[in-house]
Amino acid sequence: MKAEMMTFVVAVALSAMAAATAIAGPLTDRIAAGEPIRLGFANEVPTAYAGKNGEPEGFANIMTLGVLKKMGYEKIEPVQTEWGGLIPGLQAGRFDIITGGMFILKSRCENVAFAEPIYKLGEAFLVPAGNPKGLRNYDDVREKGAVMVTGAGYANIQHAKAAGVDAAKIMEVPGPTEILAAVLAGRADAGAGTPVLVGELAASSGGKLEVTDAAAMPKDSLNWGGIAFRKDDQDFIAAFNSALTEYLGSEEMMKAVAKYGYTKDWLPGDEKTDWICANR
Template sequence: MKAAMVTNTFVIAIALSAMAAATAIAGPLTDRIAAGKPIRLGFANEVPAAYLGKSGEPEGFVNIMTLDVLKKMGYDKIEPVQTEWGGLVPGLQAGRFDIITGGMFILASRCENVAFAEPIYKAGEAFLVPAGNPKHLRNYDDLLKSGVTGAGYANIQHAKAAGVDAAKIMEVPGPPEILAAVQAGRADAGAGTPILVGELAAGSRGKLEVTDPAAMPKDSFNWGGLAFSKEDQEFIAAFNAALKEYIGSEEMMKAVAKYGYTKDWLPGDENNTKWICANR
């Protein structure tokens, strides 16, 4: 009788341990989904990558790609959460949303704090400058030599790596602030992806223009991806599997065309997130 009781206790202990392990592996996002809660997408107001539409729906090519992949995984209960760019990583870590969809570059410094899925786009850089580019600013070396002020947010590290004086770098929360700084003359150039600064220039009524991305150093290319909590590895693996089937497909290219995303933006197969985290 005693032996039987010991055996039953042992079996129950193993079962409980297995359940606890499964819960630990699942991660907070899987737990939310199991509880019937929506998947919360966190992003800043960053046209054309991610922003709120007129009816409060998530818009932008990163958001649309995310929604498509999640739908293929069977998830369509979504809640958008718009915040400032600087609040994205802290917000994810604090559990205020579940996925950062703001077109965030995959960088080593960020890989220490969040877990990125495989990249969804590759982008070079360009400057937003006054029409005619009166100070002839084409790249970070030009900023360094001329001693002028540049504004940006995701590209700040490239200016610093080129030796630009930190006092000449205006770090701003996002694209609207880049536009305002260059328009007001507080910055001589604003750095960003060609598609981003192109959008800003298009709305300036000819007062601003975009420099040639080819003038930028080759190592200025970055890859963008979605960021998750480091505890959501199981979900990330499933997301990557669905993303692999979707990225570059006719369905995807049709969905993102209106945002300016072209085949030139596809991330390619040569560099995965592990490599990018170690080299950017």
């Protein structure tokens, strides 16, 4: 009887160990093996970019680091790539988390798993000073046959096409530097991005460019940004969300991101990723 009971206990223990192993995703396995957590991001000031020594900078990176620290993880490796390579890079295992602060979109939710949102922002245009073509929203771009430039893979492409903008009038470039160059050179009439991004670009133009009013954009262009993971890292995402709930909007967080322009107005509110994935 005792032998049978011992066999049963051992069997249950082995089953529990097998179950625990089964639910552990690749990121959990990497951490258990002593490997660093690799953060993937592009050159997106002030969201996520590399500092002078290659360290993760930008509010999305800093927020991610803050959450990971609360979880007990500080062994980090930054990996910078082009925006268009973020999702493919994550899927290929070149890094473990996308910290670029991507907008949570239905099309992206099909390929990656987002944690709960960390910010919400609208969209705006970067235009020549005085806005000579009067471009305030995507309808204006369509009606005036203007050329719009934005980053490859940016949500602005989807929103412009939804408004009927001809794909031939949408110039896709690697990132912010190229958006700025295209508008300055007159190759594009407007550069599309978040008010924060285009605001940074306008500030660097020496008064040659300005930013349009985000309120003139369609309401559906309001977006929530989040941190993305591989879909099979659900165990880690659950733990990340738990720590994020405690960190988001805290005095500690707001102090850490203030230098990047992040204010309480950017906090994501009550919308959850499931709803955002279904409606954006």
